[in-house]
Amino acid sequence: TQLLEQSPQFLSIQEGENLTVYCNSSSVFSSLQWYRQEPGEGPVLLVTVVTGGEVKKLKRLTFQFGDARKDSSLHITAAQPGDTGLYLCAGAPGNTPLVFGKGTRLSVIA
């Protein structure tokens, strides 16, 4: 059983469209993180959300942490080809090592 479930697994959209990807769990997390990974590279941290209900914005990316701290979402407004990549959420329930979801592979077509 995967601790963090991400959906959708794959997403292909046209440039300019909006999209939301989800990260869900039955466990409570003290924080959740989002990363983006491009081919041939390691994941790069985008944001850490800590407080239930917290919303953070990074240019056209909006991250939300669920009120119960069991889930998170990433919304991209007006997607661009440069947003293409693998989006990973990660978290640690309690004082345990960080675990990752399997990711959402996003392709933005010009």
Add this chain to the structure above:
Amino acid sequence: NAGVTQTPKFQVLKTGQSMTLQCAQDMNHEYMSWYRQDPGMGLRLIHYSVGAGITDQGEVPNGYNVSRSTTEDFPLRLLSAAPSQTSVYFCASRRGQNYGYTFGSGTRLTVV
């Protein structure tokens, strides 16, 4: 540039050979981890360390050893390579429990 350095970037091993993947960070981070990434499986934790002299097993530790003699270095040793260990390996470090990871650029390992 500060960060996590992994070597080598690519490696081909024969079944039964041993080797060490090197990982070094210059950010004085206490936490370091090794992950492997396989298609459809995501990133899976092999071993991790919360400080020099302290290591523990992750989700998939079999066939791998680690040591943490200094804060900077966290090498991963493959004892007797098997084709199932063909993967991309990432080393990562972070300041503490609720901080994000800085990842190295990975080692692509093929075992034939």
